[in-house]
Amino acid sequence: MTTFVDNVLNGLALGSVYALVALGFVIIFKASGVLNFAHGSLLLLGGYLTAVLHDDLGFAGALALAILATATVAGLLDRFVLQRTGGQDAHAAHVQTIVTIGIDIVLVTDLARRIGGDLLSTGDPWGDSVTSVGSFTVADSRIAAIVVSAVVIAGVFALFRYSSWGLSLRAAAEDVEAAALMGVRLTRVRTLAWCLAGGLAALAAVFLVAFPAPGLERTTGQIALKAFPAAILGGLASPPGALAGSLLIGLTEALVAGYQSELHVLGEGFGDVAPYAVMVLVLLVRPTGLFGAKGAARV
Template structure:
């Protein structure tokens, strides 16, 4: 029972990271109808920035600064590689972002170097005891940060002028353009937001432990998450992220009881989950069914 509860808490912590990353994917998808495979590179760039800046500036200054810089990097990608492709098939743009990802990760890996790096976060592996339950602080921090960011994002989309413009552009680009919404600015802002979210998500993903170049694989877990939640659903991304996180940690807790699956089966749980859900619901749990005119 304790193992189960601890697994769920861990899962919520890990899942918050997935939720942040998935939100980035969904925001870009809603604005531009493109899945950005460049997210892993952005996340890695953000984490590396935090790890370099946290030494001289401290974690709490480094995190927002790194998020800002990653947002600028994302803006650059949008301008340089994605904007010229407006109007081309979504798959072509997706493959371009894949190319961007490969190229940027090489550069970022240079800054990781051969040493062990970490983000100098204040939590480490410390934990609180609640009765018999042991809860790691970093998981709580990740969950709270995600809750805060999600609330801020939803408020932004709901109550600000730009948020309204983004929702309008996501709904119908041409109609929004005709109403005076700058769709270009919407594209740019969506990429910037996704970049910042990736940087924050990545930092919490590696809080307490060291990281290396393989951290980018974590960002790919956001792909099954958005497929589960539905490509164009923000609540779907959050719930999907938490759900996948919990499922993954529960499998990790109990995988020793199923040795025939091989070690570390929890790593592929999100993908298996995705396949199973897609067989039943091809548009994810919360996604809108695509209606297409011929």
């Protein structure tokens, strides 16, 4: 029972952080129709900036600057690279999706060169400390991940629901042409969406490399690929779906890792592909995702 609860807590922590990344995929897709394959490199950039700045600025200052810088880079990439490759139609979105692959290669190559073979610490205040409640033990970094992610996700949902930008984003996602005719500034809406997604990726990086993870390394950005099935699972245009899908993926990954010895018949590395296996199984039943609307394009 203790092992099960520990795995569930770890799964919830992972899922809440994956939700920050998955929301980035969803926000960008809703605003521009682009699947951002450069999201992992933005995550790596945010983590790298936090790691190299925390000695001079402290953890809080380094994280704040990393979030701001990553958000700015994401916004600039959209404004001055992607938006110059076409308009707002589906064909342009397909072209821009391909462009994000090139952006990812450039960013990852440069960051991997800078990081090399090192393991970098972000200087987080939780370190390797743990909290024990009865017979259960959970890393403080996991608790912080759940609490901070819950607060940030609630803020993002409030932004969607109550801000003028959120209303414009929802209108543009519903009908681009109608939104433009109603005065929605589509360029600004999508650039701000990219900025928000970049900031969320930088925040997620800090928790993904915290204890019990060894630290930031040049392959850290690949973790974003685990959040991609979460976004697909929930329905790529559904923020609530991204949250539900992320929690499902996080719990699946933690439980498979925790019971690996009992699941050895599935292969030693099954935990790495478990998120994708869940995604395929769900999409066989719900091709539009858990929260996908009827009549939506298949993901």
